[in-house]
Amino acid sequence: MEQSISAINAKIANRSVRVLTLLELQKRVAAVGLSQAAQEVDVVTTGTFAPLESVGVFINLGHTDPPIRLRSCWLDGVPAYSGMGAVDLFLGATQEAEPQEERPIGYGGAHVIAKLVAGETVPLRAIGMPNDCYPRATLETQINRDSINQFYLYAPRGLYQNFVVGVNSGEEIVYTYLGPLLPRMGNAVYANPGVIAPLWHSLEAIGIGTKIFLGGGIGFIAWEGTQHFPNQKQLPNHTPIGPAATLALIGDAKQMDKDWVKGCYFRNYGVSLMLGVGIPIPVVSSKTIETLALRDEEIMAPVIDFSIPRRVRPSFGLVSYAQLKSGKITINHTPVRTAPVVSISRAEQVASILKDWILKGEFTLTEPIAPIPPQRQFLHQDVLNV
Amino acid sequence: MKRRVNLTFPRTVVGVPITYRLARDFNVAANIIRAQVAPDQVGKMVLELQGDMDQIDSAIEWMRSLEITVSLQSKEIVIDEDACVDCGLCTGVCPTQSLSLNPHSFRLSFNRSTCSVCEQCIPACPVNAISVNL
DSSP, X not given: OOOOHHHHHHHHHTTOOOEEXXXXXXXXXXXXXXXXXXXXXXXXXXXXXXEESSOEEXXXXXXXXXXXXXXXXXXXXXXXXXXXXXXXXXXXXXXXXXXXXXXXXXXXXXXXXHHHHTTOOEEEEEEEOOOSSOOBOEEEEEEOTTSSSOEEEEEEEEEESSOOEEEOOSSSOEEETTEEEOXXXXXXXXXXXGGGSGGGSOGGGOOBTOEEEETTEEEEEEEEOTTOOTTSOBOTTSOBSSSOOEEEEEEEGGGOOGGGEEXXXXXXXXXXXXXXXXXXXXXXXXXXXXXXXXXXXXXXXXXXXXXXOSSSOOEEEEEEHHHHHHTEEEETTEEEEEEESSOHHHHHHHHHHHHHHHHTTSOOOOXXXXXXXXXXOOOOOOOOOO | OEEEEEEXXXXXXXXXXXXXXXXXXXXXXXXXXXXXXXXXXXEEEEEXXXXXXXXHHHHHHHHHHTTOEEESSOOEXXXXXXXXXXXXXXXXXXXXXXXXXXXXXXXXXXXXXGOOOOOTHHHHOTTXXXXXXO
C-alpha cells in the first residue's frame, strides 16, 4: 500500500481519513495482523509529555514611549536575554529567579512561561542603553500574552529519540534532571514513554517543516535538535540503544494551553518545562506500519549509573521499555523499582487529541521541506590548556 | 476496628514497652507506621491500632495516664489532582509502594491506608502537587 501525503490530506478534507493513536494501532495489529491493520489506517498519532531543559520563548514587547533599547531584563524576577533587537527577549526555561527576588525555591523561566501561556500577567523590569534613538533608561511594567507582539516557543532540543535510565549505585542520594536517584540502586528512572513517543518510528516520514502538536497548540519541526546523534548504535530492528536523534521545535505560544505547558523543578538540580508534543505519522507505505508496530518489548534503553559525575558514566546494560513500564527491572540479579519522569497517561492523551483534530479536519499533514540529517558528528568539548 | 494515633512520649516514658503492653493488657495489635525514639529524648510514634473499639479506647486512656500525648488526628499525604501530571516520579521513592501507577492507565493512585507519611514523595514531586495536611 502506497499513498501520498496529499492523498491523505484529501481524505482529511472529506472526513474519510482513518486515524488511530499508536496504542490503538498496536491493539489492531495484535488483533488482525500487520498487513490487515495497514489497510485500515492513514495516520497514526504519537505523543509525549516530558520535562525539557533546552526550551524557551521569544517575546517582542512592542515599543514604549519614549522607547527603550534593552540591556537587561527580568520577567517575574527571572533574567531574560535581551541582546538582540531593542525590545526582543528570550526567556529560557531553566533560568532561575535572581536570589534577591525572593521567589519560591525552584522558581524559574519555565514557571514564567507557564504563567504567560495560562494568560496570567507577570511583572517586567528592565534597564536600557539610552541613546539618541532609545532615550529611556529603565522600565517597570506588567505584561501578559495579549499585551506583547510575538510570543513563540522555541525548543533547540524539544524531542529526543530514546533516552537513558538513571540509577545510583553510590551510598548517597544523587539529585539529577531525572529527579532524586536513591542510593544503592533504590530506584531507576526513565524519561521516554516508550513506543507511544514520536521518534521511535520512521524518521523518513517527518522532517523540517512537519506540522505537530506543541504545548496544546500547533507547532513545527524547525531543525535538527542540539546534540542530534542519529549515528547512535542500533538494534537489528533499527531502533537506537540510547539517546539518538533530536529535533528542534517551534510554535506560537499564544495558542498553547496551560495543561500542556507546565513549569517544574527537580530538587537540588533545577528547573525544567514539561511540554506536550505529538507528531502525526502518515502511513505512506507498508514499511511505515512495520516501524509503528514496534512494541515496548522490542525497544531498549541503557541503565546509566549517575553516582559518577563524569561525561562517560558506567552502564549496567540495556532494558526494554516493557520491563521499565512493568515497574521493576533486574540489575546484577537484584530487582530495582522503576518510575517514569515522563507522564505516560498524558503522552497518550496528546496522541488522542491530535487524532481528534485530524478527524475533525482541523489539522492537516505537511510534506517535510528538508530531511532530518541522517548523519552527524557528536563532538565532546575537551578542555584545552591555554 | 482500626485507628491511627500519633504518640508523643515524655523522656521518662521512653522506657515503657508500649506495643507489648497494648497487646498483653488490651489485646490491641499495634502496627508501627513510623517511630522516632531514643533513650532520654522525647519520642514520637505513629501507630495503627487494631482491636475491639472499647479496648482501643481503654488503651488510649491508659497511654494518656502515662502522660503520653495521644493525638487522633494524624498527618496525611494529600495529592493535588489539579497540579499532578501523573508523571509517576514519586512512585520510585515511596518505600511502602502506597504511591503507584495504574498498570493500564498509568494514572497515579495513592493508597492512604498503607502510607507511612514518610514525606519522601513531597520534595520528589516536580510540580509541587504533594503536601501533608495537619
